[in-house]
């Protein structure tokens with residue numbers, strides 16, 4: 001079964017063709033980063049306009065690269081994400097499905113991320129496994145027991161890990177997108193310069209909290225004005241690369257510790273990690289070291305499949321079609337997938 005995937009949930013316009021949910025024939029990702037950079041973050045309506053402007057050319061490029069194949073179905077990200085951006089992709093995908101006379105299925109973006117490590121291996125997901133999605137909007141840790149059976153073990157109670165990277169990068173004036181910029185700055189910094197508290201929320205919790213860490217960066221590195229408000233500029237004796245390295249070390253420690261706990265608590269010995277933050281080099285190294293020490297399997301996709309792409313959407317859509325549990329896209333998209341609404345059925 002050949003599935004065409006469409007992804008427009010944020011600031012990447014992406015189209016891919018994937019066979020049987022595991023073989024990528026082509027994958028095209030057009031980043032809008034330049035359009036948003038001067039605003040210091042993603043502007044939702046601008047993102048939607050850019051998707052509408054570029055989707056057709058990304059689609060023809062993906063079809064051409066796949067050798068002019070004819071898809072059997074279209075899978076589109078329908079939630080969570082920026083509402084206008086999602087709707088532009090859903091409308092485009094509907095047009096493609098109509099033109100070919102093939103079915104259209106909706107895919108949850110977070111679920112698409114959790115299948116990417118298997119897609120990278122050329123396989124469909126094999127259950128059970130622990131699925132850890134660390135992205136700009138989500139920090140979700142699941143016990144994945146089947147294609148329609150995800151048990152949420154823990155999630156962030158405030159900011160997502162990627163959001164924390166982006167906000168701290170902005171504070172430090174490192175530019176946009178924040179995560180990669182912060183990693184680059186951290187490479188020449190001292191991770192022990194500041195000892196930030198690791199928010200672990202008790203000895204057994206699998207939830208996360210990153211907003212306190214962001215505030216700690218502000219007060220302990222920037223300091224306060226006489227009126228008590230945090231300074232906007234770093235004091236001259238504080239190096240931004242030291243702040244970046246210390247912050248990154250704290251986030252990495254927390255993420256790795258939660259995976260360790262989840263393995264210990266569930267006994268599941270296969271861990272799959274996806275989402276944009278899984279591009280982070282020190283996180284990848286630390287997760288690999290922990291997996292080696294504990295003797296569990298670790299699957300992390302290459303960076304191109306960790307970040308937003310349409311191949312993971314096509315793969316997830318295909319997995320659901322093959323399992324007979326696909327559904328049409330929903331046109332009431334949400335910005336995030338709130339922890340209390342993470343359902344066990346697709």
Ligand code: KG4
Nearest residue numbers: 135136137162179180275276277280307308
């Ligand atoms: O999965 P993704 O591409 O989009 C969402 O679904 O949100 O994740 C984007 C997030 C952003 O917050 C970005 O700063 C972060 O992933 N990110 C990184 C790195 N590359 C991307 N964070 C830390 N280190 C990186 N190298």
Ligand code: ZN
Nearest residue numbers: 135275276308
């Ligand atoms: Zn994503």
